[in-house]
Amino acid sequence: MNAMEKPDYGTYPTLTFDAARHAAQRLLTLNGAGAPAADAMLLRIERFYRMEARLLDSEDFRAWYDLLADDLFYWAPLRENRFRRDKRPLLDPGHMALFDERKADIAVRIGRLASNLVWTEDPPTRHVYIIGNVEAFETEIAGEFETHSTFVQYRNRSEHDEATLFGRRRDILRVYNESFQIVQRLILLPQATLLTKNLTTFF
Amino acid sequence: MRASELVDSERGAIDRRIFWDTSIYERELKQIFARCWLFVAHESQLEAPGAFLTTYMGEDSVIVTRGDDLGINVFLNSCPHRGNRVCFADSGHGRSFTCNYHGWSFNLEGNLKKMPKIGLYKATPGFRMEDWGLKRARVGSYKGLVFATFDETAPTLEAWLGDFRWYLDAVLDAEEGGTEFLPGGATRSVLQCNWKFPADNFSGDIYHALWTHLGGSEPTLGRHGGVVVQNTGSYQVSVNGHGWEFNDSFLGNAATMGDRDLLRYMKSRRDAITTRLGKFRADMWGSVASATIFPNFAFLPGYFTFRTFQPKGPAKTEIHAWTLVPKAMPDDIKDRFRRGSMRTFSPSGILEMDDGENWEHSTRANAGYVTRHQNLCYAMAPEGQLHDKSLPGVVHSGQLSDANQRLFYRKWAELMDGENWSDIPLSPSTMDRAEAAE
Numbered sequence: 001m002n003a004m005e006k007p008d009y010g011t012y013p014t015l016t017f018d019a020a021r022h023a024a025q026r027l028l029t030l031n032g033a034g035a036p037a038a039d040a041m042l043l044r045i046e047r048f049y050r051m052e053a054r055l056l057d058s059e060d061f062r063a064w065y066d067l068l069a070d071d072l073f074y075w076a077p078l079r080e081n082r083f084r085r086d087k088r089p090l091l092d093p094g095h096m097a098l099f100d101e102r103k104a105d106i107a108v109r110i111g112r113l114a115s116n117l118v119w120t121e122d123p124p125t126r127h128v129y130i131i132g133n134v135e136a137f138e139t140e141i142a143g144e145f146e147t148h149s150t151f152v153q154y155r156n157r158s159e160h161d162e163a164t165l166f167g168r169r170r171d172i173l174r175v176y177n178e179s180f181q182i183v184q185r186l187i188l189l190p191q192a193t194l195l196t197k198n199l200t201t202f203f
Numbered sequence: 204m205r206a207s208e209l210v211d212s213e214r215g216a217i218d219r220r221i222f223w224d225t226s227i228y229e230r231e232l233k234q235i236f237a238r239c240w241l242f243v244a245h246e247s248q249l250e251a252p253g254a255f256l257t258t259y260m261g262e263d264s265v266i267v268t269r270g271d272d273l274g275i276n277v278f279l280n281s282c283p284h285r286g287n288r289v290c291f292a293d294s295g296h297g298r299s300f301t302c303n304y305h306g307w308s309f310n311l312e313g314n315l316k317k318m319p320k321i322g323l324y325k326a327t328p329g330f331r332m333e334d335w336g337l338k339r340a341r342v343g344s345y346k347g348l349v350f351a352t353f354d355e356t357a358p359t360l361e362a363w364l365g366d367f368r369w370y371l372d373a374v375l376d377a378e379e380g381g382t383e384f385l386p387g388g389a390t391r392s393v394l395q396c397n398w399k400f401p402a403d404n405f406s407g408d409i410y411h412a413l414w415t416h417l418g419g420s421e422p423t424l425g426r427h428g429g430v431v432v433q434n435t436g437s438y439q440v441s442v443n444g445h446g447w448e449f450n451d452s453f454l455g456n457a458a459t460m461g462d463r464d465l466l467r468y469m470k471s472r473r474d475a476i477t478t479r480l481g482k483f484r485a486d487m488w489g490s491v492a493s494a495t496i497f498p499n500f501a502f503l504p505g506y507f508t509f510r511t512f513q514p515k516g517p518a519k520t521e522i523h524a525w526t527l528v529p530k531a532m533p534d535d536i537k538d539r540f541r542r543g544s545m546r547t548f549s550p551s552g553i554l555e556m557d558d559g560e561n562w563e564h565s566t567r568a569n570a571g572y573v574t575r576h577q578n579l580c581y582a583m584a585p586e587g588q589l590h591d592k593s594l595p596g597v598v599h600s601g602q603l604s605d606a607n608q609r610l611f612y613r614k615w616a617e618l619m620d621g622e623n624w625s626d627i628p629l630s631p632s633t634m635d636r637a638e639a640a641e
Binding site for chain 1: 291293295386390391393394414415417419422425461463535538542545551553556557559560563
């Protein structure tokens with residue numbers, strides 16, 4: 001990419017409103033109902049997640065971007081404290097969110113970081129991203145797997161600035177070129193009040 | 204020490220201790236947060252009787268409800284029996300609030316209605332249920348925004364907002380049918396900073412955008428200097444410490460969301476909004492602008508993020524943010540604002556992420572004894588005050604200026620030192636005179 005030429009993010013892959021809502025509904029229904037993936041497939045998926053975490057820890061966002069499918073739906077809803085009797089759905093794709101992204105939006109975020117003008121990332125943040133509790137299930141679509149995992153994401157910068165976020169992920173992974181693409185990702189952070197100032201990071 | 208000695212609003216020199224000193228912070232809770240009108244809700248969050256939400260007024264936790272009479276009630280969220288928090292949900296719907304500790308129960312107006320073994324109290328000489336309700340605040344609203352104060356002697360909300368209302372209509376009354384907050388509760392995040400740094404920033408600091416947000420605006424506006432800010436066709440307006448800096452670009456802020464369909468829609472509304480508000484205020488709708496309603500309620504035209512900077516100690520602030528849209532806006536455009544405001548001004552926002560570290564270190568540096576005994580420079584004054592009678596409030600031409608921030612701190616000092624509201628000068632409202640004359 002020519003550094004002087006602004007990418008036209010308006011031409012980058014995105015989803016229609018209806019396709020995004022459909023993807024959200026699919027993520028909300030994922031509950032491990034399918035047949036467990038074969039052991040060899042689970043191993044491949046775990047290997048993929050370790051590689052993905054390493055790319056994010058090393059700020060190799062271009063390589064990470066290439067793991068995303070063109071029909072990506074990437075969603076971190078807000079969490080709310082509600083009484084158990086409250087009948088409203090806890091997660092609603094029409095509600096405000098922390099991330100509600102298509103592939104083009106991820107490109108904008110990576111463009112920000114790549115601008116070399118983000119003073120609050122210079123000196124850079126140090127990241128450690130740990131993925132665990134990985135489960136994988138077959139879905140009704142051949143070549144697409146439903147996965148559930150947990151994460152710890154630690155960030156440290158400057159002298160005392162640190163943030164530790166725990167959470168759960170639900171993914172749809174698509175088999176692609178001997179590896180996988182991330183098609184849909186639901187990120188569930190337990191914090192209803194984010195106890196850190198920003199999410200200058202990807203999950 | 205008097206606050207007026209810490210704030211030189213003429214020269215623009217601010218003593219750094221006001222961002223660090225615990226005794227000053229405690230005085231702010233009394234003099235400012237227990238007296239001023241504070242934003243608590245948008246009416247759209249409380250549509251049906253029984254709807255409630257919880258929020259803060261200063262460090263006081265409060266419950267906001269829609270009563271059966273459709274009135275909005277605000278009262279303390281702390282049981283008068285042993286003090287426990289009464290409501291632990293952020294929002295919901297119900298008829299009563301029951302304390303977890305002993306089961307005292309309060310209605311939508313905060314009145315004590317029942318408790319387990321009520322006979323023990325009925326047998327208690329002199330005990331009256333009506334003496335032990337949840338303390339209520341005064342409530343007022345302006346075009347959907349609900350404010351409250353615990354000070355019985357405070358001026359009316361109308362007097363407090365004064366002529367700032369004329370400008371507020373640029374975002375609250377641009378379209379027929381009123382406004383609403385997009386659904387989903389508040390986006391909440393914690394910053395290790397003094398609440399006044401974000402509050403003064405929104406009241407009048409577009410200057411920081413030219414440097415702080417170079418990276419955040421680069422993907423959507425282009426490399427270096429994509430944010431066009433200059434002192435022609437731009438203004439700072441201040442009324443009673445509330446401040447709004449803006450230009451006449453109509454959609455300059457909105458452009459950084461990088462959504463062409465959304466900008467196309469906004470342009471399609473320009474003529475109608477101009478007819479409704481007149482050209483001057485229509486041009487403010489989505490322009491390069493920011494505003495603070497004193498002390499801690501702020502918003503950004505164009506993204507339409509509205510937020511409170513909740514004080515949590517001298518060096519800790521919680522941001523609670525919502526997105527406001529006209530009710531009449533088409534659903535797909537509302538959804539574009541939902542995602543656009545999130546991607547720019549939320550904890551994951553490409554612009555908001557640039558800000559937090561600045562305010563944290565502006566605060567933290569004052570741990571140094573020598574450092575905190577220095578002044579901060581709020582001196583920038585390249586343009587003079589504008590005496591255009593058609594524009595209410597204290598108007599300075601040029602949005603690149605510290606004028607509003609100096610007036611923010613002047614009001615801050617007046618409130619900190621003023622024992623009574625009669626000691627605190629408020630601008631006479633020309634709006635009410637005009638309306639009375641009609």
